[in-house]
Amino acid sequence: MxxxxxxxxxxxxxxxxxxxxxxxxxxxxxxxxxxxxxxxxxxxxxxxxxxxxxxxxxxxxxxxxxxxxxxxxxxxxxxxxxxxxxxxxxxxxxLEALALRAAAYTRLKLVCPILDARQGYVYAALYRIGNLLEDGFPQMEVVHEPAALHIEELLPWIQEPTLFTGDGLAAHSDVLATTLGDHFHRANAVGLVxxxxxxxxxxxxxxxxxxxxxxxxxxxxxxxxxxxxxxxxxx
Missing domain, CATH: 3.30.420.40 (ATPase, nucleotide binding domain)
Structure with a gap:
């Protein structure tokens, strides 16, 4: 066990x-x-x-x-x-564990977990969601390795519709939604934690x-x- x-x-x-x-x-x-x-x-x-x-x-x-x-x-x-x-x-x-949780509730192909690091900074990574494995969860491919960066530095990562999750959304969802438009999707309540x-x-x-x-x-x-x-x- x-x-x-x-x-x-x-x-x-x-x-x-x-x-x-x-x-x-x-x-x-x-x-x-x-x-x-x-x-x-x-x-x-x-x-x-x-x-x-x-x-x-x-x-x-x-x-x-x-x-x-x-x-x-x-x-x-x-x-x-x-x-x-x-x-x-x-x-x-x-970040990978948080991304895997959110990935179970979306049909999008990318998920970006962000954790608040204060003063405009976040801990973030970007993963591509793959096929379901035998354990019932999808394969996760790293697109951008975990990093500490300003929210503005994160924006160039996003080139297609992406699911965002994590406590960093409380402080940064407005700027993400405004800047990324249709490429910004917010995880549901279950997938956020x-x-x-x-x-x-x-x-x-x-x-x-x-x-x-x-x-x-x-x-x-x-x-x-x-x-x-x-x-x-x-x-």
């Missing part, structure tokens, strides 16, 4: 996947720290599904980009379980390819733009 943890933003969650079938998933929106919600959510999910922590054979975890604190909480818990159980760990890009289920699906894909991460070197994936680096130094 695969366990997946998502803590890249205000929404967190845990999912259990067994032979490509979702056993259970619990997602939460936390006004408090993820550290106060994550472990109780896992314990509840295990009890609800009649599983034990000893049944977990691999761990998938959202590695970022995203919330500095949330990512560290999720990574610490994932590493702790993997180390204690002596099982593989797999890090998953939070990350879920541990998609982290589990992507982790299972990596495991089937024989890919795992080194538990000692796997760290949260923080993206920084040059302007953001300068701002941090002067703050």
């Amino acid at each position: 695969l366990m997946a943890i998502e803590c890249s933003g205000i929404c967190g969650g845990v999912a259990l996947l067994e032979e490509e079938r979702l056993v259970g998933c619990v997602n939460f929106t936390s006004s408090t720290l993820h550290s106060q919600r994550l472990l109780p959510s896992l314990e509840w999910l295990l009890a609800r599904t009649g599983r034990r922590i000893q049944d977990v054979r691999a761990v998938g975890v959202s590695k970022g980009p995203g919330s500095f604190t949330g990512l560290r909480v999720g990574m610490s818990m994932a590493k702790g379980i993997a180390l204690a159980q002596g099982i593989p760990i797999v890090g998953i890009c939070s 990350p879920s541990a289920e998609q982290v589990a699906v992507l982790a299972a894909r990596r495991l089937r390819r024989g890919e795992t991460d080194n538990i000692h070197t796997l760290e949260p994936f923080y993206l920084r733009h040059g302007y953001m680096e300068k701002s941090a130094k002067h703050s």
